Amino acid sequence: MSRQKVAAVVWGAVVRWSGGVGPSAEPRGAQRSLSPRGVPVADTRRSDQKGREGQEEDDMTDTTATPRTVGVLGTGIMGGAMARNLARAGHTVRAWNRTRAKAEPLSADGVQVVGTPAEAVRDADVVLTMLFDGDTVLEVMREAAGAARPGAAWAQSTTAGLDTVAALADLARAHDLLFYDAPVLGTKQPAEAGQLTVVAAGPAAGRDAVTPVFDAIGTRTLWTGEDGATGAATRLKLVVNSWVIAATTATGEALALAKALGVDPRGFLDLVAGGPLDMGYLHAKADLVLNDRLTPPSFAVTTAEKDARLILRAGEQHGVRLDVAAASAERFARAAAAGHADEDMVAAYFASFDDKE
Secondary structure, eight states, X not given: OOHHHHHHHHHHHHTTTTSOOOOOOOOOSOEEEEOTTSOEEEEXXXXXXXXXXXXXXXXXXXXXXXXXXXXXXXXXXXXXHHHHHHHHTTOEEEEEOSSHHHHGGGGGGTOEEOSSHHHHHBXXXXXXXXXXXXXXXXXXXXXXXXXXXXXXXXXXXXXXXXXXHHHHHHHHHHTTOEEEEOOEEOOHHHHHTTOEEEEEEOOGGGHHHHHHHHHHHEEEEEEEESOGGGOHHHHHHHXXXXXXXXXXXXXXXXXXXXXXXXXXXXXXXXXXXXXXXXXXXXXXXXXXXXXXXXXXXXXXXXHHHHHHHHHHHHHHHTTOOOHHHHHHHHHHHHHIIIIITTXXXXXXXXXXXXXXX
């Protein structure tokens, strides 16, 4: 797969981040090449689309007819939608959430809600973690891993820091679990529609277990390597998130400046529409601010701050100064302090004003 194709796959996922529109190249079967870092990359579409547009490569196993038992840990905005789509796809799903009441509605979709992480992972073919951050995953999996079946696959989809990915991989190894670094691109709307993009790294030998899980929650999987411990998938996810955060910050600041200068913000949006500066994400996020539709969030301010600080940390570890990410993290923090913590991340717009709007 060419670098341009990799970029098209990632861009197609990004523009669906909050329901925006934009170019989205549809790969024809699995293709394989090298990323800019020389890491093997394979792009696979949902197995159930293969008959229409060609076959995947021989090493990509078609497992759509094989139901799995999946233990889902974390049923927030993302995890809840993923659990629901897994159940709808015919998989047996046991789900745990720290606040059980938030998971109970999943019962209507055939998900078995359990009281402890250990109950959720016991005898599961695949464990799927989608919690707030890497430290939370480490805490919960230390409690649960002993109950997991040796040889089971662990798909770790929480956006975590690079240091934490290594620690999670060590924990998996200690309990004989196949570790898949598998963050996802997308937020509430694509998660509910089963249209996430999974960015994954992990052993080829166990992919027949995780492929039907990834097919149920997303439209494509981008494989970045065969060792989840390297954090190859998380590295790519952090790069994408850095762009999303920068675009969100720029959107909020442009709208704030328009307000301060007495400019109709819709004039700004009309001026860039259809040109090289236009993008669906801009219009989608601006609409949330202009029409006061910041709740329920597609991606909350608090989570965006967490990710911004993960990006900063990754940059620091590799000798890169990331001024926009640093400023964005502070904007998210100010917006949260002003009462916007649980609103959509574009509510960082309010950080531009001294008083709560």
